[in-house]
Amino acid sequence: MNMKRQCVTAAALFAVVATTGQVQAGGAEFSADMVRRGPDGEVTSGKMYVGDGRTRMEMSQQGREVVRISDQKRRMEWILFPAEQNYLERGAPPGGGQAPAPASEPSAEADPCAGTPGMNCRRVGVEDVNGRPAVKWEMSITAQDKTLTGAQWLDQERGMPLKSLAPDGQSMELEMLGKETVDGRSVEKWQMTTILADQQPTQTFQWYDPELGLAVREEFPGGYVSELKNVRIGPQPEDLFSVPAGYTRMTMPAGTQQAPHGETK
Secondary structure (H helix, E strand, O other): HHHHEEEEEHHHHHHHHHHOOOOOOOOOOOOOOOOEEEEOOEEEEEEEEEEOEEEEEEEOOOOOOEEEEEEOOEEEEEEEEEEOOOOEEOOOOOOOOOOOOOOOOOOOOOOOOOOOOOOOEEEEEEEOOOOOEEEEEEEEEEEEEEEEEEEEEEEEOOOOOEEEEEOOOOOOEEEEEEEEEOOOOOEEEEEEEEOOOOOOEEEEEEEEEEOOOEEEEEEOOOOOEEEEEEEEOOOOHHHHOOOOOOEEEOOOOOOOOOOOOOOOO
């Protein structure tokens, strides 16, 4: 039992220190087409709309249309099924624990442990990570008389993690390779190297758009590619980020896959 508790706390610490550097949409409001390609050449597509702290993604999963709406400020998420006109609602991410509220602007000086119960962070100083100044934070959590430690280096300019080190030696590191043009937009190409225990390093490439505050293209190990195309900057309609009238809220009783019931909104 003690071992299980230690694994849980280690996972909690790693969840904080191993942030991959993906940036939540916090830049300009826009809409775009989402395109995903698999190693077998299969292509799936959808739509993304980004408003003020809110995101809407429309996609097809196994032939079923699904809409996902996230509200960062309210820390809420809705999964809509238009064909059935019903939806799911949830707050904090699944898996237990309460996620910290997202900051309006990421900062390297903001305590990365804030909002995570039992975890402590100590600012060490500023170090160089692949040519960029970063604030180093040492992290620790104690459970069952055992203290687990890790570290995270936050980019001084943008506040995103450039490097992280978990208790078991797992690590992540970001390096900017240069500037390129993708779909007519000026972006930065980043390489993310992840090292897991007893495994060879893996690399992911991200093309980060400073105006949008997120990656417009990502290439993953195994030949998977995800990208945004036809980006259109501008305010997005309010009704995109709310559940339409007439939809029924579903609940998911324990031990069942899907058992919808509830009130009509």
